[in-house]
Amino acid sequence: MSTSTPPTATAVRVRGLRRVFGARSVLDGLELTLARGEFLALLGASGSGKTTLLRILGALDGADGGEALVPEARTIVFQEPRLIPSKKVLANVTVGLPRGAATRATGLRALAEVGLERHADAWPATLSGGEAQRVALARALVREPELLLLDEPFAALDALTRLRMQDLVGELRRIHHPAVLLVTHDVDEAVRLADRVAVLRDGRLVTDEPVTVARPRDPGDPAFVALRRRLLADLGVHTSEEAPPHDPTPASVSPEGASA
Template sequence: MTATDSLLAVSLSGVRKSFGDKTVLDRVDLEIRRGEFVVLLGPSGTGKTTLLRLLLGQERPDDGEILVPRQRTVVYQEPRLVPSKRALSNVVLGQPRTRQVTEDGRRALDEVDLADKHRAWPATLSGGEAQRVALARALVREPELLLLDEPFAALDALTRLRMQDLVGELVARHRPAVLLVTHDVDEAVRLADRVLVLRDGRFTRDLGIDLPRPRDRTDPATLRHRTTLLAELGVRSNPSEESHVRHD
C-alpha cells in the first residue's frame, strides 16, 4: 500500500471471482481501516468464504486488485488444535521456540483467561476453551488483519456470548483490522463497527453501527439496526423477540 493508504488494512478494487459458470464475487470493492471491526453477513453460498480465502491468499481473483497486510491470521469455526501438542505449544505453533516466544504464548493464554491451562491437552479442553486457545494462537502473532470464520457457531449460547465479549475486548486492546463472517444478526450488531451484507456477488448493504459498548440488545437503536439487517436478508422480525435470530 502507498503512504496515502496508511490507515487502510484492506483494499479490494473490482474483485471478481468465478467457479465455472457461477460468478461468486462480481467486481466488489471493499476497504477496512486499521482497528476497524467489520462483520460480513449473507445467505449461504454467496461468497463469504471465498472472500476470506482471497484475503488469506488461498485463492486468486479472476480480476481486480487485493491489497492486504503481510501479517494476517484466521480463526475458524473449529479450533483446529494439534491433538499431540499441549495448549501452549498450540499457541506458538510454527514459531521458533525461544524464551521470548514462550513468554508471548503464556501472555496470550493469560489474555484469554487460560493461564492455568498452558500444559493441558486439547482433548481435555471444553469447546469454549479450545476456541480461546485458537484465538490466543491468532493474536500472539500481533496480526494487522484478523479473519474470523464463524468462530462461535459451534458453541452453546452462553459460551458464545462470553466469547463475543472476549473477542471485543481483545480487538479493542490489540487493534487489528477484523473481518468476521457470521450468520447471526445479533452477533453482528453486538460487535461491529460496520456490517456488510453480501448477496448475489455484491455488497447490498454497508451499515455503520456507531453505538457505545457494551451494547444493550434491547436498546431501540440496537433493535433498529437489527431490523434493518434482517429486512436486508429477507427476514421479517418482531423487534421485541428475545431469541437470537440466525439466517442460514
C-alpha cells in the same frame, strides 16, 4: 491479484474482486475497504461468498480478477479450533514461532489474555469447545496481526459461551488493535461487536453502514432493534414484530447448505 500492503491508514482495499466457480460468479466486482483497527461484520446467506472473500484475503484462495491489498501480518480463526492433537496447548499457541524462552513467555502471555494460562500443559482433547476456541484466538493474536479474519468462530458454541467469546474478542480487539473482518450468520452478533456491518448478496455488498448503537449494546435498545430489522430485511428475512428484549436467542440466517 495483488496482496501487497495497502496505504498506512487502510488495512484492506478490495477493488473489482471476482471469483468464479464454473458458470457462477460468487464474487462479482466486489468493492471493500477496511481501516486499520476497524471491526467489520459481514453477513450473507449461505453460498453468498462470505467465506470465499475471507479465504482470498487470507491467501487461502485466489481471485479470478480484481485487486485485494492486505497486510502481510494477518491470521485466521475458523469455526473449528483446528488445534494439533499431538501438541500441548502452549505448543499449539506458539506453533511456527521461533523456539526459545522469549517465545514461551509470549505464548503464556497470550494464554493469560484468554484466561487459559493454567492450561498451558494440557492436551487439546481435554479442553471444552469454548476453551479450544480461546486457544485458537491466542494462537492468532500471538503473532500481532494487523488483520484478524474470523470465519464464524462461535457458531458451534452454546449461547452462553458464544456471548462470553464475543466479549473476549471485543476486549482482545481493544488491546491489540487489529483490523477485524468477522464472517457470521448471526445478525445480533454482528450488531453487538462491529463498527460496521455489511451484507453480501449476488457477489456484491448491498449494505455497508456504521453501527451507531451506543456501547455496551443492548438488544432491547430501539436503535439496536431498528438496525437488526433493516439487516434482516436486506438478508431477505422480514419480521412482523420486534423480538422480545429479553429473548436470549440470537437472530441468524439459517444455513441451507455449505457456506461459500
